Amino acid sequence: MSDSFHARLAQLQALGRSPEALATAEALAAELARQGQPLRAITVCRVLQQFEPAHLSTPRLLADLYAKPDAAAPGAPALPRVPLFSLLPREPFMALLGVLEPRSYQPGQSLIVEGEPGRSSFVLVEGRVDVVRKLDGGETRTLSSLGEGEFFGEIALVSESPRLASVVATQPVVALELHRTKVERVSFRHSVVGETVQAFYRERLLANVLRSHPVFASLAPEQREALAPIFERRTVEAGRVIIAQGQKGDGLYLLLQGQCTPVLRRHDGQETAFSPLREGDVFGEISLLLGQPASATVRADTPCQVLRMGREPFEQYLASQPKVRAALMRVGTERLLQHSKVLASGRAVHEGDQRV
Incomplete structure (x- = not known):
């Protein structure tokens, strides 16, 4: 980390509400913002606002430089965009900035x-x-x-x-x-904030899965980007069966929100529940891979939001890739082994997974 910025931030916090501290913080935030260092500028801005809650000139400057440009305005400044925040118009940008800690x-x-x-x-x-x-x-x-x-x-x-x-x-x-x-x-x-946060979360979670899951990790970045729009969003009511054991799977699913439980029904009629699936978990790939009936039922425990990739695009964009085909075989084998051992706990952990 840059010790100079960390030390300067600590110094500003130690100076408190003095006029010197406020003037120094305002100048530093403006300098960082114009240099293309928006996160540092926002941090200094929030320290400044903690001492002077009514301060608006710095948030306005940040919004002018980094908020979503007005469609009627001339070309946007050549500055780096801030994920999530730069998707927001000026007023919602300032409102969200004002609750950062x-x-x-x-x-x-x-x-x-x-x-x-x-x-x-x-x-x-x-x-x-x-x-x-x-x-x-x-x-x-x-x-x-x-x-x-x-x-x-x-x-x-x-x-x-x-x-x-x-x-x-x-x-x-x-x-x-x-x-x-x-x-x-x-x-x-500002309703656009909620809508933008939901879309940001959805895109981040999907990007994480495509980057870290063994099925997709062998794809080049541009191939993963091409896959993202193919997933369609669906709402699932609590209690609804998403995948039924014994039936041909209709797609690969990514759980965005809520909880589902896979249940394995034995030949003797007894059922064993696996550990619940939560946000970011993927399911349905075994049936797609093997072209066989689903090996377990997946039911929504709560209202759920899922992303689904249907069988046809799955086969078109994934199964035709040799590396992806090998990864699918590996993952499918692992899942089938889990089913045969009737695991009731434990979750797949993939390198590069950033879900927290």
Whole structure:
């Protein structure tokens, strides 16, 4: 991390409400914003607003530079876009900026703890963190390392389900935290914020699955980008069967929101439930791969939002790829082995998975 920025931020916070501190913070935020460092500028802006809540000139400057350009305005400035925020028009941009909370962490401190209810998401301003998940045997695995500009924990913007992994600082970290309840309050006044957050979450989760899941990881980035629009969004009522054991699968599913449970029905009529599927889990690939009836039933425990890729595009865009075909065979074999052992707990953990 840049020690000069971290030290300067700490100095500003120590100076408090003095006129010198306010003037220095305003000048620093403007300088960073015009240099194309929006996250640092936003962090300084929020420190400034903590001391002077009525301060508006810096948020207005940031919105002018980084909010979604007005369709009637001339060409947008040649500055980097800020994920999520630059999708918003000027006023909603300023409203969402106003609920961000600057946070600092030292190496070894946890920003997110696996198993705790998810209530907020983060974006890294500086430093690095590891995404760490516990395995069935109790040991832990580092799935990925995230750096400046990375978002994580966005599942918490749409669901209070337990965290799927821990996030631990490996360097001194400055982050911006965004609480779901505050986003909901902003969305009540600016509906475009809620719509944009939902779309942002959906795209991030799908991109994570396409990047980390063994079925898709062998694809080139441009191939994964071409796949994303093929998934269609569906709403599933609680209690509805999405995939029925014994019937031919109609598609591959990605669970966006809610919870489903796979159930295996034995020949003697007894049923065994697998561990529940939650946000970001993929199912339905075995039937597509093998061209055989589904090996288990998947039923929605709660109202769910899913992304679905139908059989035809699945075969057209995936099965024709040799590397993808091999990955499908590997994943399908693993799933069938799980079914044969009738596992009632445990989840697939893939390298590069950033779901928290």
